[in-house]
Amino acid sequence: MRPLDVRRLGRVPYQDALALQRTLVEDRRAGRIGDVLLLLEHPHVITLGTRSDAARSNVLATPAKLAELGVELSETGRGGDVTYHGPGQLVAYPILDLKPDRADVYNYVRNLEQVMIDVSRVFGVNASRIEGLTGAWVGNSKIGAIGVRISRWISSHGLAYNVSTDLDYFNLIIPCGLRDHGVTSLARELGRPIDMSAVEDATVEAFCKLIQAS
Numbered sequence: 001m002r003p004l005d006v007r008r009l010g011r012v013p014y015q016d017a018l019a020l021q022r023t024l025v026e027d028r029r030a031g032r033i034g035d036v037l038l039l040l041e042h043p044h045v046i047t048l049g050t051r052s053d054a055a056r057s058n059v060l061a062t063p064a065k066l067a068e069l070g071v072e073l074s075e076t077g078r079g080g081d082v083t084y085h086g087p088g089q090l091v092a093y094p095i096l097d098l099k100p101d102r103a104d105v106y107n108y109v110r111n112l113e114q115v116m117i118d119v120s121r122v123f124g125v126n127a128s129r130i131e132g133l134t135g136a137w138v139g140n141s142k143i144g145a146i147g148v149r150i151s152r153w154i155s156s157h158g159l160a161y162n163v164s165t166d167l168d169y170f171n172l173i174i175p176c177g178l179r180d181h182g183v184t185s186l187a188r189e190l191g192r193p194i195d196m197s198a199v200e201d202a203t204v205e206a207f208c209k210l211i212q213a214s
Contacts, residue, residue, distance in 0.1 A: 002035055006204055009040040014047065014074050014085065017093065021156045024095040029154050037207060038093040039200050042085040045072040046173055049081050049147055058082045058174040071172065078147035078157035082173050088164035088185070090199055094211065098153040102211075109134060109146055111210045112159045116144035118206040119161065119199060125189045133181075136161070138189055141182035163187065163199050 012020075017040065027033045046059060046066070059073070059082060066073060071084075085091060092115075098108060113129055116136035120127035120143060127136045127143055136144040144161040162185035170183045187194050 004208060005034060005036045007036060007038050008200060009038060011043060011087065012040045014042050014045040014072060014076075017042065017091075018076065021093055021095065025151065025154050025156050028095050028097055029152065033095075035097065036095040037204070038091075038095070039203065040091050040093075041087055041089060041196075042091060043072070044070055044084075044086045044169065045074055046082060046084050047074050047076045047078075047147075049076065049078055049083075056082075059172065060174065061172040066172070069169075069172075071169070076147075076157070078149045083145050083147065083160065084169050084173060085160055086165060086169055088162070088166065088187075088196075090161045090163050090196065090203065091158070092161070092203060092207070093158045094155055094207070096155045096211070098150065098155060103153050105148075105150060108150070108155065108211075109148060112146050112148070113144075114210050115203060115206045116159060116161050118210070119202045120144075120186065120189075122202040122206075123186055123190060123194070123199075125186060137181075138184050140180075141184035143184050143186065143189070161186075161199070161203070163194050163196055 024036055113136055117127045125138060127138050130137050134146045135142045144159055146159050147157050149157045164187040165185050167183055167185060
């Protein structure tokens with residue numbers, strides 16, 4: 001098992017997190033660092049995947065409404081469509097060298113899904129996959145989203161897991177471009193507040209078990 005440097009960063013502006021990931025990706029590629037897992041939250045931001053034109057069509061709120069609510073709109077280098085990040089959502093950015101034995105994008109994405117499924121089960125919530133879609137789901141509602149970037153087999157971006165997220169902010173978009181699916185959170189499913197640090201602990205454990213062993 002490779003060592004993993006886990007960094008719990010608290011709340012980090014989205015652009016700052018992008019810059020940090022770019023630096024870490026270059027450091028990982030050059031062998032200056034080992035595998036890193038960033039755990040953090042973002043201030044309110046709507047992010048657009050690599051198909052930004054299509055993603056923009058799934059932003060329902062006007063620029064004036066976003067400004068009124070203090071929601072940033074940001075393009076990003078990850079895959080996927082449009083999503084929302086904000087307080088109460090745990091974001092995990094793994095900076096991993098997937099070569100030589102983990103160089104399988106499909107398997108990597110499935111492993112990220114499994115991390116969120118396992119974390120949900122730790123807290124008594126039965127999450128699963130939906131065939132043909134990415135992410136972790138509770139029934140027909142998404143509890144965790146995935147958007148990754150892999151450049152010469154160095155990973156960045158990752159997953160966003162709704163712990164105690166204010167789900168009303170998802171009404172500003174069509175999440176991931178899926179009109180017929182809802183969103184949920186761990187707090188909503190359990191009907192009680194959730195300690196973010198406990199979810200971080202469970203995420204680290206699940207991530208080490210699945211990603212590091214793969």
